[in-house]
Amino acid sequence: MWNKKHISITLIIAIFIFTFIYFNSPLRSSKNYPIVTGSFIQLDMTQHWDNAHWKKELSYLKDNKMRYIVITNVSQTQGNITETCYKNNIAGYKKIYGNVDPVELCLKNAENLNLKVFIEPNFNSDWWQIPADNYLWLNSQMERSNIIADDLYKKYHSKYPDAFYGWYFPYEIDNARFNKTSEFGNLANAINIHLNYLDSKGEHLPVLLSPFMNSSAGTSKEYSANWQYLFSKTNFKSGDIFCPQDCVGSGRLNLDEVNSWYTSLRKAVDKKPGMLFWANAESFDYVNNSSALLNRFLKQLTLESPCVDNIICFSYSHYYSPDNIDGGFNEAYSYYVKKGKLPDKKLDNPQDLAVAIIEKNKFKITWSSPKHTDNICGYEIYRDNILISRIMVQRKYGGNPKDFSKTIIDTPLLKQNIKFHTYTVKSLGFSGNVSKPSNSAAVKVDAINKLPHLVSKNCSYSIIPLPDEKYNDISFTKLTDGKYSSVNSVKDKAFVGWYNDPIDIDIDLGKIESVQQFMVSYLRDPIPWAELPERASIAVSKDGINFTPVGLLRIPSVPFSDRHGSKYPIYLTLDKPVNARYVKLTSVTKPNYYTFIDEFEIRN
Template identity: 25%
Template structure:
């Protein structure tokens, strides 16, 4: 029976992809990332306040970027993994309970290790360990929180970039990592899985867009991942607005060939020497416009951190986007 449901589910996903390919997507956000350092101690009322702020501008899904630090052995929920400490507040339970009460959706991120940014993807032992830990995390989260209506999907926090996959061996290692994690999810859940890689236009010498699109095919093919949410990397300064058409066109072609839905992660911040600050509203609109022909959804990184209507210093940015959102409802 499970195999029959999986076949029907895959057929439905294929139909949705075909439908979206011929449907113009409104350039507005449907999701926003939030990082646990900001919200791990919120109570239910504070989560509801955040959700209402997002719902007002048409966002009905929040993405908990990660829930476990596998390097420092720390979780934001009461994990039973040996050697791990837990946050005093069960952040996942609180976020889901609040979302249940007002019709919000929550996509739950898994574990992340900051050594990801420095490892060599030939290090199969390291990758295998991360896959193993995340398999345990998947089982715990599904068991503890699977009954929540608001639990809408999964997010794999490992952000793949071009220099991680310059050769076939590295690409195969990353493919195996994702297959193991996504496979553990699909063994107990039919909810969609998202991942958010990025392309760095500054590296176009060693990694052309042709090589990047080939990497996308090899890394993500047959992994069980549903949504490829490509970061536009405008806020980080890796790409320019003029780069986005080609980047998303090449990525869209690769994603279509391997059956993935392509989303845009729109960076709503600006990197400065003093840290990240909210991006100008006009620039965000250009980012949305540039990528709208290639994607079937928009994710903000992040309304919660840079255009938050509940933060006094960010209200102006929030109101600018709110007026833009209302114009797209007309």
């Protein structure tokens, strides 16, 4: 029988052994909160960096527990012209960025800091215009990537064997352009051209792919099935990495969709033995081209971490590095890495909010900074408690200093029964925390008085140019049939759509009528590129030949918080009626966007 002394000694030894094992094992470093372990760096950003700058930048990543870097824009092709940012040994390829070699500087400092680098061999910017079924073009790009990959490997791998860790596959596939099995079959063949070449040269380091997805273009199940098919046809090896972009920063997925999409894609990866599944979390916000607030970014990590083996981001160096933006982002994220929570420091509220009338129903909102601006990265402006604008501190590279101003212009969408708007402003912190509101300021606006008599119902009309084939109006009836969309999406058949072109729509009322009010119901749905027009005007005619302009449609401001499909019924009401048989809408589409309309009404 053991006495109490023996038991006590045994317990002390057991505790000592457990403590030793714990403090020298992965258990100690494991966290119940996710962090990113790497970042993309686009080398155009680094063209003026010297060795000291690279050392400092990579030290920020190292200090935040990162282990991986993905460098892109190592070489760029447009058409058949290829330029490299390093001194290459390939005939006909021009070097850019002077004598600086960002590849060498990256690898050198990564080697010293024990960081692993994935390198993108080449990207041809024509990729975004090439049809998904043009496999010959993509195959030819793989041949080019092979030549450059071989050159990079011979030049740097033996010199930096620990840092030169893998390859980044540069062509980002998505489910809007690529949605057929045949297209994924062509992709598989092209990828194999690259993989087989790397194998044949003994240069097959881990290969990382980072495609993206769009929930408005298909389902996660469909996308997963296509990737499962591609994996079954490709020669990926154990250790190669499938690392989809989470698409939250670009707006193609909502936060509440992220987990389900990664869950579906995990099933595809699990069918490929040895392939790793990572996430690429986006640290930006497409609406105002700004850095993502850290509370949103960490929600992404929390939603993705149960599904994946690892998370990297695009891009810490661009959006959070203290060398490219206010150091408050890095300070707050580093606090999170150490403590598992963001700092929540009290912010002072903005002062002296004022609203000035620029013209009828158009306003200039100004305010002053609070006395203490510590921990403030921007301001949020509210109209009737709706977030209409977010002004953010700007990046040195990729930002615009003029965008950080304590002034905005607001043109509210006029509505029925709305006669006043009230504005407030709040200070915004790096963690996503906000201050109490400033003083409020109210202004008067004109409420829409919808006139009772609709005279354009089922009237015939002409359209120049014809709508896009996918969003056509074959019988020329949709715009006056009184049938509005049931959902605010380009998929709703009530909408007629045009890409890029200015539009003329001429309605024939059948006889001369007294007309006073015109309404065009536009769709704004930013992810499928549907935007409000640049400008629009109304003209009238009695004979259909000679038109007289009667006014401009007042294009409203789009609230910052409007991130998904919304309808914008825009009215023009004349001071007094005019006589007309023909009414022309001229609507100028924003360059490289769509215009969508479901109804065009004329009333008296």
